[in-house]
Amino acid sequence: MESTRAHTGQASRARQPGILTRIVRETDPPTDTMQRITAPLRTNADEAYNIRVGEVLDLAGNIGALLMASGMPATATMDQVTAIAAAYGIERCEVDVISTTIHVAAYRGPSVPAASTLHVVQSRSIDFSRLAAVDRLIARIRAGDVSSSDARNELDAIVTAPHPYKxxxxxxxxxxxxxxxxxxxxxxxxxxxxxxxxxxxxxxxxxxxxxxxxxxxxxxxxxxxxxxxxxxxxxxxxxxxxxxxxxxxxxxxxxxxxxxxxxxxxxxxxxxxxxxxxxxxxxxxxxxxxxxxxxxxxxxxxxxxxxxxxxxxxxxxxxxxxxxxxxxxxxxxxxxxxxxxxxxxxxxxxxxxxxxxxxxxxxxxxxxxxxxxxxxxxxxxxxxxxxxxxxxxxxxxxxxxxxxxxxxxxxxxxxxxxxxxxxxxxxxxxxxxxxxxxxxxxxxxxxxxxxxxxxxxxxxxxxxxxARRGSRGTRLARRGALSSAD
Known part of the structure; x- marks a missing residue:
């Protein structure tokens, strides 16, 4: 009996450091992880991609400058610029926005220089019709309905268009x-x-x-x-x-x-x-x-x-x-x-x-x-x-x-x-x-x-x-189960 109690006490003492470690030690991943340096996503030989990167970054930067000039908050502008770049397949796009400039860069790996562009936010009078037109253009870009070159032409037309009334x-x-x-x-x-x-x-x-x-x-x-x-x-x-x-x-x-x-x-x-x-x-x-x-x-x-x-x-x-x-x-x-x-x-x-x-x-x-x-x-x-x-x-x-x-x-x-x-x-x-x-x-x-x-x-x-997506998935699963049962 005494040997059993001694063995139980030793086992309990052996488990105490493990219990204490589980209580103190963090098990979840950190909230702000550093980005790992990965292999080059593209090479200099991919000329088509390099041309497309420059065109897309210039388009996204121009749209961001127009949004900032219209009074949009900086974080909302960053989200829009990042979404435009992602819609055209530009990986690892970083956006830095301050009140007067917008810097957009696309990371292409540790051995390839980053593609970047800088745009100055011009002070201009607020034009809500231009802002609405740009907002509709952004929605079409994110939906994949317009190419980057066509979007650039539409943006030029929006910027140079006259006011809707006198x-x-x-x-x-x-x-x-x-x-x-x-x-x-x-x-x-x-x-x-x-x-x-x-x-x-x-x-x-x-x-x-x-x-x-x-x-x-x-x-x-x-x-x-x-x-x-x-x-x-x-x-x-x-x-x-x-x-x-x-x-x-x-x-x-x-x-x-x-x-x-x-x-x-x-x-x-x-x-x-x-x-x-x-x-x-x-x-x-x-x-x-x-x-x-x-x-x-x-x-x-x-x-x-x-x-x-x-x-x-x-x-x-x-x-x-x-x-x-x-x-x-x-x-x-x-x-x-x-x-x-x-x-x-x-x-x-x-x-x-x-x-x-x-x-x-x-x-x-x-x-x-x-x-x-x-x-x-x-x-x-x-x-x-x-x-x-x-x-x-x-x-x-x-x-x-x-x-x-x-x-x-x-x-x-x-x-x-x-x-x-x-x-x-x-x-x-x-x-x-x-x-x-x-x-x-x-x-x-x-x-x-x-x-x-x-x-x-x-x-x-x-x-x-x-909730809508969940209910839609449930309905599809039920339909699949009924068809398999038939």
Whole structure:
């Protein structure tokens, strides 16, 4: 009996190191494995492959540069470029994207130089019709319906194609955007009309300045001055004509028009998805252009106060009342659709943007009616905008980026930004900087909510596709079993 117990104790002590090893030691493979150096995939003798690699990488890089110039996040651009290269059979394609350049390289083995290409992201005005055409071309490439040479010809045609409608229609769309934005903020009909005229003037003046090569920073300074001067003059000289005009909302609507085209969604999306360099570049551009707009507003306000203009009482926006629900939703949808048209969107894309703006406005009003703060309400409002964007993409109505950018336009914090600038100019630094930081917090919440909405829609769609494939496989297996039984 004692020998049996001793033998059992020895066996237990012998098993203890093995048990401890199984508890401590990791058995799963590492999550980020280094790529192994393999044999050359191709040789220099395969000239046809080398020619095709250069053509495909040049096509993928050009498409990626166009997507980045349109405001797409860096990680989404990398995925699209990699998918294009894989669709044409290019193995081991590596893509590096920053805010100004795209580098694409195809690994061909340790003894063969990598095929690579570098593309510069040119700054250009956003054209949603061009973005939609490129999105359809990418879908055809990934489906294998077009060759690389034909795709290159189609891309050249897309890039050199004229806008779908004349410039004056886009100018009217900018005016409609300012009109609807002022209506969303609760302005009178006169204030809405003044905002629309100021926005159209900004568009025509900046277009002329852009032809002369004036940097965008100074164009935003001019835009901020134009957005401020007409409402302020009407407020100053209106009582002499028996007209009493409140300029605050009109100026704020002009600021929203200027800030609407900035890459807010792309910069925050880059931070969330792991592209900090590109995010830093885009966010710094956002800060600089916002600062230029504020400088234009500050110059006009300073000159007006110096020459005896009456005091303007600019306060932060109060929570909207639910009694104004239908009108504000209608103005929100109109703002998103007008911004899409101002950026040359197709009719289906403008309709999709209107749905996104309406969904975001409804969610924002409901959240504020429930007593939530502006930042939290903005985040909640942006989530359905991202969901609507992905839904419209599935229906082939518009790229999700169109709905994301246009949908948040009615929610941009133009009035809070104006309140902060005016407080800083009147030596109320603590209140002013708090309001400006609050405006940036609202903008960040909007972009984060859009990113979360797009991600949630993508996850739900992937689960549904898996379920459909599983049910289809089960049906095929049952049919096979029945046929074999027969």
């Amino acid at each position: 410039r004056w229609i886009a100018t009217l769309a900018w005016g409609a955007l300012a009109f609807a934005t002022a209506g969303t903020l609760g302005a009178t009909w006169l204030a809405c009309l003044v905002s629309a005229l100021s926005a159209m003037t900004i568009d025509r003046v900046n277009r002329r300045l852009n032809r002369h090569g004036l940097p965008f920073f100074f164009q935003y300074v001019v835009g901020g001055a134009i957005a401020t001067a007409p409402p302020l003059l009407l407020y100053w000289f209106g009582p002499k004509m028996g007209l009493y005009f409140e300029p605050t909302v009109a100026i704020a609507a002009g600021l929203v028009v200027l800030l609407a085209g900035l890459s807010l969604v792309g910069s925050v999306g880059d931070v969330i998805t792991g592209a900090p360099v590109t995010a830093a570049g885009r966010f710094f551009e956002l800060v600089m252009m916002t600062g230029a707009t504020i400088a234009g507003v500050a110059v006009v306000l300073h000159l007006a106060n110096r020459y005896g203009a009456p005091w303007i009482d600019i306060s932060a926006s109060a929570p909207p009342a639910l009694a104004e629900f239908p009108a504000r939703v209608a103005f929100g949808a109109a703002s998103a659709a007008a911004y899409a048209l101002a950026c040359y969107a197709e009719r289906s894309a403008a309709v999709a943007a209107a749905f996104g703006g309406a969904a975001g406005t409804i969610a924002f009003l409901v959240a504020q009616g429930a007593g939530l703060g502006v930042v939290v309400a903005s985040f909640i409002a942006a989530v359905p905008i991202g969901l609507v964007g992905r839904l419209m993409e599935r229906r082939n109505l518009a790229p999700p980026l169109v709905v994301s950018i246009a949908g948040i336009v009615p929610l941009l914090p133009g009035l809070a930004l104006l309140h902060g600038v005016y407080a800083i100019l009147n030596e109320q630094s603590a209140i002013g900087f708090a309001a400006v930081l609050g405006a940036f917090a609202v903008g960040t919440a909007l972009a984060a909510g859009v990113t979360l909405g797009e991600w949630s829609s993508w996850k739900v769609r992937r689960r549904r596709l898996r």
